[in-house]
Amino acid sequence: MSRRVVVIGAGIGGLSASIALAARGYRVTVLEKQARPGGKMAEVRANGFRWDTGPSVITMRHVYEQLFALAGRRLEDYVQLVPLQPLTRYFWPDGVVLDAVSDQDAMAENIRVAFGPGEAERYRRFMRYVARLHEVVGPPFLYRRKPALRDLLSLPLADVLRLDALRTMHQAISSFFKTPHLRQLFGRFATYNGSSPYRAPATLNVIAHVEMAQGAWYPRGGVYQLALAFERLARELGVELCYQTPVAEIELHHRRVCGVRAEGGVRLPADAVVCNADYTLAQESLLPERRPAPKLEPSCSGFVLLIGARGDWAQLAHHNIFFTDDYPREFADIFERCVAPTNPTLYVCITSKTDPSHAPPGCENWFVLVNAPYLSPAFDWSRQAEPYTSHVLEQLRMWLERIAPFGQRLEVIHLDRWTPADLQARYGGYRGAIYGFSSNTRLAAFSRPNNRDPRMRGLYFAGGSVHPGGGVPLVTLSGMAAAQCVAEDWPV
Ligand SMILES: Cc1cc2nc3c(=O)[nH]c(=O)nc-3n(C[C@H](O)[C@H](O)[C@H](O)COP(=O)(O)OP(=O)(O)OC[C@H]3O[C@@H](n4cnc5c(N)ncnc54)[C@H](O)[C@@H]3O)c2cc1C
Incomplete structure (x- = not known):
């Protein structure tokens, strides 16, 4: 037996x-x-809409x-895992819009058009750096049993240095890129495991390789x-x-x-x-x-809005990021002050762009995610949930006014909200963290x-x-x- x-x-x-x-x-x-x-990994259906309510970006198909x-x-x-192109559409407050794609020549061209040939060349160098990082980080930290500190001693010194653990992600990224836009774009990958680019070791830049070189997938x-x-x-x-x-x-x-x-x-x-x-x-x-x-330290949590939106928002892709103009402040809010960010980066995922049946005709299903602190006495969601929902909706409307032609407005026909406290109640993550520990x-x-x-x-x-x-x-x-x-x- x-x-x-x-x-x-x-x-x-x-x-x-x-x-x-x-x-x-x-x-x-x-x-x-x-x-x-x-x-x-869950889904919700209501009023003819369907949303994924947890993960939305699937990487590492292998x-x-x-x-x-x-x-x-x-x-x-x-x-069926569908490769997404663009991977993500990025919007900045100064009007710059950039489609991130996994074809490196096409991405370099997008960067050249937006920021000039110097940044395009630096992007190519950065991608070589993160590919090397993946070679040294993958085996000891991802694909094998948990490493012990002594395992580091068994690595060749050159590989230990290539782990780049002494700099933060942001420091390493800034040594490549001159524009704040690309520093922010590549720093964002820290949030893929609920961390801050200003504190996480540069080793985590490996996540850029995982998405930007290997690709991101959407299960049909x-x-x-x-x-x-x-x-x-x-x-x-x-x-x-x-x-x-x-x-x-x-x-x-x-x-x-x-x-x-x-x-x-x-x-x-x-x-x-x-x-x-x-x-x-x-x-x-x-x-x-x-x-x-x-x-x-727990990882960050999330504040989620499930929006049923009327209209066809042609300016938006499947994955969209609306960046804050003060990224350090956003992460200080989340990890130092432990409060919901005042000026948050907004992530909007619209699966009906790829699967139209996820929304009624003429509508879209928007999953909006704001990175939020793990639960602590510093922020009382039972009092703040309502005003914060209005705040995030207002921020979203401001963004849409900037990018929408002919005065197209957000018309919300369904709205659901999940705070970190709700996420904790639903999923049981310690202090509402959604990625375990930071x-x-x-x-x-x-x-x-x-x-x-x-x-x-x-x-x-x-x-x-x-x-x-x-x-x-x-x-x-x-x-x-x-x-x-x-x-x-x-x-x-
Ligand atoms: C809003 C949000 C967005 C995210 N975005 C992404 C993303 O884009 N990409 C990505 O890769 N990841 C993302 N994640 C993270 C990803 O969802 C998680 O890392 C992953 O799904 C966690 O899986 P798990 O098996 O560790 O735990 P869980 O999914 O928490 O599963 C644990 C299971 O154990 C059950 N359980 C707990 N206690 C008991 C008990 N006593 N008895 C019986 N059953 C019990 C629970 O009910 C649950 O089903 C996101 C998460 C959230 C919440």
């Missing part, structure tokens, strides 16, 4: 772990408290291909289709998925995990447990010996919790709050890493 593994949570990390385990021959049961898979290949399947047989039908593809593959491999089954406790016998107890009292024995619930909350509430929260220190990659619990045998973690970190591709890798640890400790 093969070994049984219980996975707590059917988020992308939990599903990835279940697929990788079932593909190796384990008997896997997933207990998920919600009535659906996907965790933060990671999902690798997961499906583990099970002898092809990703494209489960979900909506990002949620990716979660459904993971779920379908898991079922085909024999994974048992139990929804609306919250786990109350991970059970121990002589410091060794022996199963879980669901709310309501049902017990499920297991040789190993993979926990996809948020790491800190699991420490505080699921383990029989409660442990204090790790002293790590990467705002040089040692973040080393201090992030491991996929294998160091103290309890048989306990593993998968998800954004553990190695290698937040965001859909890394969370998928974390599930595969957790499965690898189980396979090493408890061979089938």
